Amino acid sequence: MTPSIALDATGACSNSFPSTKSTSLPDSFHKLVTDLSRILGPSSGLTSADVNVEELHSLMENYISNEDEWKKYAFADLSRGYTRNLVDEGNGKSNLLILVWTPGRGSPLHDHADAHCLMKVLSGTLTETRYTFPSTSTQSSLSFDTQPVPAPPTIIKTTTYTTNQVTYMSDNLGLHKISNPSPHNVAVSLHLYTPPNAAREGCNIFDERTGRKSHVTQSNFYSEFGRRVGGQV
Numbered sequence: 001m002t003p004s005i006a007l008d009a010t011g012a013c014s015n016s017f018p019s020t021k022s023t024s025l026p027d028s029f030h031k032l033v034t035d036l037s038r039i040l041g042p043s044s045g046l047t048s049a050d051v052n053v054e055e056l057h058s059l060m061e062n063y064i065s066n067e068d069e070w071k072k073y074a075f076a077d078l079s080r081g082y083t084r085n086l087v088d089e090g091n092g093k094s095n096l097l098i099l100v101w102t103p104g105r106g107s108p109l110h111d112h113a114d115a116h117c118l119m120k121v122l123s124g125t126l127t128e129t130r131y132t133f134p135s136t137s138t139q140s141s142l143s144f145d146t147q148p149v150p151a152p153p154t155i156i157k158t159t160t161y162t163t164n165q166v167t168y169m170s171d172n173l174g175l176h177k178i179s180n181p182s183p184h185n186v187a188v189s190l191h192l193y194t195p196p197n198a199a200r201e202g203c204n205i206f207d208e209r210t211g212r213k214s215h216v217t218q219s220n221f222y223s224e225f226g227r228r229v230g231g232q233v
Contacts, residue, residue: 029069035059036192037090053168056118056192061166065122073098074188075223081105082180083222087190094194097221101126101187106179108205109153112171113197120166124180124187128167130156131175134211150211175206 026034039056073085081102088096101124109131119126131153156174160181161167169176180187193199198218205214223229 027069028063028066032059032063033088033096036094036096037088040090040093040194042091043093053116057166057168060118060120060190060192061164063120063164065120065164067123070098070122070188070190072226073223074100075228076100076102076186077222078102082107084218085223086221086225088225089196090192090194093196094192095196095199097191097193098122099189099191101178101180101189103180103185104183107177109175109177109208110205111175111203112169112193113201113203114171115193115195115197117169118166118192119161119169119178120190121161121163122188122190123163124185125160125162125182126187126189127158127160127179127181128169129158129177129179130169130173131177131206131208132156133175134206134213150213152209152211153206 073087075085077083083100085098134150134153202215202217
């Protein structure tokens with residue numbers, strides 16, 4: 001299923017479905033959003049001992065993706081590899097995002113800023129490639145000083161996920177990158193990050209060939225709560 005996202009006059013994609021107010025009970029997607037926030041609580045996060053990671057995983061896995069329920073958050077822009085769209089802030093203890101992935105594009109290799117991530121594919125197919133962290137060796141200069149030299153990260157495994165599958169990632173498992181293998185169709189995924197360290201402090205991206213690390217900010221979203229905002233960088 002390809003989400004119903006239309007190109008605008010500039011060549012960027014934008015959500016073409018206006019939000020509507022309703023007094024009916026929340027749909028399954030918004031019930032999931034509420035349940036995730038409830039489990040995290042006002043003072044907890046996935047790093048807290050009282051939070052059951054398996055319970056969060058099970059909640060996301062049990063939700064059957066329905067485009068009509070989440071499409072108002074699925075803003076896309078084909079000039080970018082992907083967009084990051086904020087759905088919920090989980091009482092300040094998490095970020096719940098919908099990412100829309102451009103065909104044939106993906107993320108850089110990155111860490112998770114000492115946070116935990118659960119990812120569910122809402123539409124399409126996504127490929128995750130996991131890597132080791134770059135190892136560090138020492139190299140002597142002519143003055144006999146030693147300097148740390150990063151060695152390239154190595155691939156641990158590559159896994160392809162389809163609609164409704166869920167995966168978990170943290171820095172304890174290494175680094176990863178996500179890509180959309182389809183040359184024609186966008187993919188959409190739901191991501192729970194807790195604590196929201198990357199949004200507050202940024203994260204690190206890595207050169208796959210050299211292992212060189214660069215710090216990047218992650219504070220800007222392409223949309224927030226179903227409304228287009230200033231823009232993701």
